[in-house]
Amino acid sequence: MTAMNRIDQRFAALKAARRPGLIPFITAGDPAPESTVAIMHALVAAGADLIELGVPFSDPMADGPVIQHANERALAKGVGLVQLFAWVREFRQRDAQTPIVLMGYLNPVEIMGHAAFAQAAVAAGVDGVLLVDCPVEELDTAQPIRDAGLAQIFLAAPTTDNARLSRICDEASGFLYYVSFAGITGAAKLSTDAVRERVAAIRTRAHTPVAVGFGVRDAESAAAIAGFADAVVIGSALVDTLAGSATAEEAAMRATAFLTPIRAALDALTAADAA
Amino acid sequence: MTDETIDFHALPDARGRFGSYGGVYVAETLMAPLAELTEAYERLSRDPEFIAEFDYDLKHYVGRPSPIYHAQRLSQKVGGAQILLKREDLNHTGAHKINNTIGQALVARRMGKRRIIAETGAGQHGVASATVCARLGLECVVYMGAVDIERQAINVYRMKLLGAQVVPVTSGSKTLKDALNEALRDWVTNVDSTFYMIGTVAGPHPYPQMVRDFNSVVGREARAQMLEQYGRLPHALVACVGGGSNAIGLFHAFLNDRDVRIVGAEAAGDGIETGRHAASLAAGRPGVLHGNRTYVLCDDNGQIIETHSVSAGLDYPGVGPEHAYLKDAGRAQYVGVTDDEALAAFHELARTEGILAALESSHAIAQGIKLARDMRKDELVLVNLSGRGDKDVHTIARREGLTLG
Ligand SMILES: Cc1ncc(COP(=O)(O)O)c(C=O)c1O
Numbered sequence: 001m002t003a004m005n006r007i008d009q010r011f012a013a014l015k016a017a018r019r020p021g022l023i024p025f026i027t028a029g030d031p032a033p034e035s036t037v038a039i040m041h042a043l044v045a046a047g048a049d050l051i052e053l054g055v056p057f058s059d060p061m062a063d064g065p066v067i068q069h070a071n072e073r074a075l076a077k078g079v080g081l082v083q084l085f086a087w088v089r090e091f092r093q094r095d096a097q098t099p100i101v102l103m104g105y106l107n108p109v110e111i112m113g114h115a116a117f118a119q120a121a122v123a124a125g126v127d128g129v130l131l132v133d134c135p136v137e138e139l140d141t142a143q144p145i146r147d148a149g150l151a152q153i154f155l156a157a158p159t160t161d162n163a164r165l166s167r168i169c170d171e172a173s174g175f176l177y178y179v180s181f182a183g184i185t186g187a188a189k190l191s192t193d194a195v196r197e198r199v200a201a202i203r204t205r206a207h208t209p210v211a212v213g214f215g216v217r218d219a220e221s222a223a224a225i226a227g228f229a230d231a232v233v234i235g236s237a238l239v240d241t242l243a244g245s246a247t248a249e250e251a252a253m254r255a256t257a258f259l260t261p262i263r264a265a266l267d268a269l270t271a272a273d274a275a
Numbered sequence: 276m277t278d279e280t281i282d283f284h285a286l287p288d289a290r291g292r293f294g295s296y297g298g299v300y301v302a303e304t305l306m307a308p309l310a311e312l313t314e315a316y317e318r319l320s321r322d323p324e325f326i327a328e329f330d331y332d333l334k335h336y337v338g339r340p341s342p343i344y345h346a347q348r349l350s351q352k353v354g355g356a357q358i359l360l361k362r363e364d365l366n367h368t369g370a371h372k373i374n375n376t377i378g379q380a381l382v383a384r385r386m387g388k389r390r391i392i393a394e395t396g397a398g399q400h401g402v403a404s405a406t407v408c409a410r411l412g413l414e415c416v417v418y419m420g421a422v423d424i425e426r427q428a429i430n431v432y433r434m435k436l437l438g439a440q441v442v443p444v445t446s447g448s449k450t451l452k453d454a455l456n457e458a459l460r461d462w463v464t465n466v467d468s469t470f471y472m473i474g475t476v477a478g479p480h481p482y483p484q485m486v487r488d489f490n491s492v493v494g495r496e497a498r499a500q501m502l503e504q505y506g507r508l509p510h511a512l513v514a515c516v517g518g519g520s521n522a523i524g525l526f527h528a529f530l531n532d533r534d535v536r537i538v539g540a541e542a543a544g545d546g547i548e549t550g551r552h553a554a555s556l557a558a559g560r561p562g563v564l565h566g567n568r569t570y571v572l573c574d575d576n577g578q579i580i581e582t583h584s585v586s587a588g589l590d591y592p593g594v595g596p597e598h599a600y601l602k603d604a605g606r607a608q609y610v611g612v613t614d615d616e617a618l619a620a621f622h623e624l625a626r627t628e629g630i631l632a633a634l635e636s637s638h639a640i641a642q643g644i645k646l647a648r649d650m651r652k653d654e655l656v657l658v659n660l661s662g663r664g665d666k667d668v669h670t671i672a673r674r675e676g677l678t679l680g
Contacts, residue, residue, distance in 0.1 A: 058447060058578040059564065061459045062302040068446050080576035106300060106563040108577030133300040133563065137290070159307035159466055168303075182304050183464040 006099040006127045007151050007174040010049055011209045011230060018273060020266045021231025022047055022222070023211055024238050024259060025103065027054040027070035028087065029079030035248035036087045042252035044098050047263030052130070052233060055084060055104025062132050064186030066236040070243065081112055085124040092125035101128040101153055101174070106141070114141070118148035128153050128174040136168050146173070156202060158182050158194070169205040175231065176206050180214045186236035190215030192224045199228055219265035226266050234262065281604065283530035286597065291480020291567075294603065296596035299479045301566045305459070308466045313481045315386050320488060325381065332377045333492060336410070337367045339374075340496045343504060343657070348627040349644075356650035358643050359509065360630075360660040361497050361525060370633065370662030371490060371521040372403035376472060378489030380407040383470035390414045390465065393472045394458040396423055396451030396517065397588030397635065398430025399662055400474030405439035415439040418457040420450040423587045430666050448581040451517075451591045455565050475518025476595030479566030483595050490524025497657060498528045505655060511536040511646055514659035515638040516556065516609060517588045519595035521661035530606060539598060540642035542584035543611030553582035555594040556602050556609035564593040570602070585614040585670065586634035588662075612638040620644060621664065621671065633662035634670065 014021045024043045028036055040051055056074035060067060088100055102121065109117045109131065121129065128151035134142055136154055146152050151174030156165055159182055169176065178199060181189040195212060202210050212225045213233030225232045241258045245251035286293045291313075299309060319325040333339040341362045350358045363371040376393075383391060391413050395401030401417040408415035417434055421443045424431050434441050447453040455478075462471045476483045476490075501508050512529060514522035516539040529535045544552035552558065555570045562571040564579060572592040573579050584590045601607040617634060620641035624630050632640055636659070643658035650656065664671075672679050 056578075058573075058580075059452060059456050061456045061565070062304075062463065064460070065446075072447070075578060080578075107571065107573060107579070110562045110568075111560070111573060111575065111577035132302050133566070135299065135301065135303055135306050137306070138298055138300055155303035157302075157304040157307075159304050161307060164306065179304060182466050184460045187464065 006097065007050065007101070010099050011175065014049060014230070017270070019270050020226035020229065021049040021211065022259070022263055022266055023050045023052055023231050023233040024048050025052040025054060025233055025235035026242065027056060027067060027074055027239055028084045029056060029074035029077060030070040030239065031073065031242050031245050031251055032248065033077050033079055033083065035245065035251040037090050038248040038252040039242065039255045040091050041094065042255040043259055044095060046256045046259035048098065048259060049231065050099045050101060052101050052103050052235070053084065053088070055081065055102055055108055057105040057108060060105060062184055064184040064236060066186045066240045070239045081108055081117065081120070085120050088124040088126055099127040100125065101130055102126055103130040104132065106131050106133050114144040118145045118150060121150060122148050127151060130155070130177060136164070136171050139171060153177055155179050158198060162201070165202065166205050169202065169207065172206065172208050175209040175211050176202060177233065178202060178210055178212045180212055183214065185214060188215060190221060195225065196228045219261045222262045223265040223269055226269055278604065279533070283606065286600070287480065287484050291484065293597045293600035296569050296599040297480055297483055297567050299566065300563050300568065301479045302463060304463045304466065305479070308462070309479055309481070316382060316481050316485050319382055319385060325385070328381055329378055333374065337373050337377065338365065339492065340500070341365050343497060343500045346624070346628050349624060350647065352627055353644050353647050355652065356510065356647040356654040356656045357652070358647050359655055359657045361493060361657060363493060363521065363659060363661045364630070364632065364636065364663035368399070368403050368406050369665065370399040370403065371493060371524055372400045372474060373406065374492055374524065375474065375486050375489040375520060376400070376403040376407045379470070379472045379485070380411055380413065383413065383472070384411055386470065388468065388470035390416070390469045391472050392416045392418065392458050392461050392469055393474060394418045394451065394454035395474060396420070396454065396590055397586065397633070398423070398427040398434065398666060399588060401439065401441070402430050402433045402437070404472050404474070405434040405437035408439065409437045416461070417441050418444050418454040418461070420444045420448070420454050422449040423451065423454070426670055427587055427666060428669065450582070451587070452579060452593070459565070475520040476523050476597060477518045477565055477567060477569070477593055483567065483597055486520050487523045487527060487597060490520050491527040493521070493524035493659065494526060494528030497525060501657065508532055508535050509655040509657035510650065511538060511656045513538045513540060513639050513643040513646060513656060515540045515589060515635050515661060516594060516598060517591050517635060518593070519598045521659050523595060523597055525659040526607065537607040538642060538646065539607055539609040540612045540638040541609055542586060542589035542638060543613045544583035546613050547611045551583040552611060553584045553590050553592065554611040555592060556598060557611045561599065567596045569593055569596040569599040585617065585674065586638065588633070588635040589638065610642060612641045616641040618671065618674065630660070631664035632660055633664045634667045636661045
């Protein structure tokens with residue numbers, strides 16, 4: 001079952017190559033429904049190792065203005081899970097390797113039904129799910145997602161104490177997503193030293209790779225984090241860059257232009273390491 | 276009927292659940308501050324000194340107990356059961372909301388948090404928050420939807436007079452739900468310094484329980500007053516339900532009195548059949564919003580939909596999880612009251628009793644009148660008059676084609 005293992009395979013390959021992973025986040029359906037698949041392919045071509053696809057929601061309480069507005073634009077065009085799964089299926093026709101993780105909030109999943117959601121996600125070629133408002137304490141809610149073989153990605157935050165951290169690490173599959181600061185997406189509060197320390201603490205407990213997101217916006221901040229994390233996640237800065245693209249081609253070009261220097265900066269780390 | 280073995284006073288469970296509702300559905304960053312709050316509240320709610328401090332403030336600052344008033348002329352006109360009003364409108368700041376903010380401010384102070392954030396719809400909770408913060412010398416930031424700022428201008432100014440900062444929220448539908456989102460975002464960003472004072476029995480655990488406990492003084496008083504003044508419990512209780520804090524405040528003490536019928540009045544706006552309403556329990560479905568599982572108003576894609584009500588305080592697409600539980604358990608019944616029905620009740624109460632009710636409370640009055648009409652003259656309907664209507668006179672005038680200076 002390759003569908004189950006794309007995330008693990010990808011991280012194993014990255015580790016073997018001593019490459020830090022690069023995980024771009026985009027909001028599905030933004031800046032336009034017809035651009036999503038094109039952006040995804042462009043991101044992979046520019047060096048994305050895994051794609052996080054945001055599921056638009058009307059009340060994204062952990063997101064800053066950039067992703068809020070992306071959600072609003074997508075919703076205004078009627079984007080929902082059904083379309084999103086169709087895009088993943090379309091993407092899979094040309095890319096059977098790149099793992100896809102859906103990131104979103106519980107209510108759209110609740111309304112579709114966790115089992116129906118999980119089944120559709122697997123059928124489309126999704127590999128993992130990150131439900132922002134489903135902490136490890138409410139795990140039973142999302143059991144059908146795990147039962148379907150999808151990785152359930154959990155967040156850890158600077159406020160997470162060690163006892164909860166251990167529990168999260170125990171339950172995590174795919175990778176662990178460390179939120180670099182207490183805040184919403186798109187804020188600029190990144191302190192590399194504090195994150196490094198915390199990631200080291202997570203590593204002593206985690207049996208999965210550790211990705212770091214929030215506050216990573218360019219080659220410099222990505223390289224700083226990639227020095228100690230298994231992967232970096234870049235969201236708001238990319239979503240902001242894509243906003244306002246007139247066509248799918250333009251959006252794809254912007255995605256390429258955005259991600260290429262970041263990939264280069266990460267690869268430079270690997271090269272320096274090897275030297 | 277309802278299961279006779281349920282002890283309604285035993286909820287929520289340790290995980291903050293009322294049956295399948297409630298819980299803690301928030302982003303990871305908020306788990307620690309919520310655990311800290313749960314622990315502090317559990318400790319304080321059993322601390323005699325804290326309880327004494329709370330009771331003292333309710334008496335001397337809020338002016339409790341609030342009376343139960345027999346609306347005789349209204350009852351006569353309706354021609355059915357006797358309508359009694361629990362006068363929360365007589366509280367300091369003019370609504371039940373102050374019961375909760377007094378309690379939460381005392382918790383915040385004990386926790387050493389000096390920055391308070393709050394969301395508000397009608398502005399009543401914002402005013403109640405600003406009031407207690409002024410009194411305790413705490414910083415106060417109130418998030419309010421831009422649409423609500425427009426329709427509740429008087430309360431916005433009151434908050435400013437009290438020294439609070441009112442932050443307009445322009446995301447989403449620019450109403451209460453978006454103000455709640457924005458307050459949660461602030462809290463995530465400022466977890467160390469900040470106490471989030473939620474204004475209703477929604478949000479993640481422990482809020483539905485804590486806010487209920489602080490407001491349940493309404494029902495405890497009312498139950499004792501009924502026995503003292505009338506020698507019996509009322510046949511029915513009625514309260515309006517936005518998030519549900521005044522309603523659960525009244526209902527809670529009576530939940531195990533199974534002979535007392537309990538009815539919540541939700542905002543049916545233009546009518547539930549028009550889709551332009553805020554009746555989450557009467558017309559919604561179970562989902563997850565703002566940190567808890569409850570009934571929500573959303574479309575088939577799970578997107579929360581815009582609500583409509585003449586009263587800003589009822590304009591909310593979710594509802595407290597305990598109400599969701601009480602509905603499913605059959606212990607309470609939730610019905611819709613339209614804008615027009617609420618306005619008619621507002622006028623009726625004004626003309627027969629000399630009381631200007633808040634538009635929110637007018638929904639309860641309308642439902643109380645409906646119930647009373649079909650009941651015997653010797654039966655009693657107790658309606659929670661959750662707030663006074665001064666804040667709404669501009670809205671009412673505008674709806675009736677008048678402009679006030
Ligand atoms: C007077 C009054 N009643 C009722 C409400 C609705 O809130 P809840 O359902 O939490 O009592 C409000 C909210 O602002 C209010 O101001």
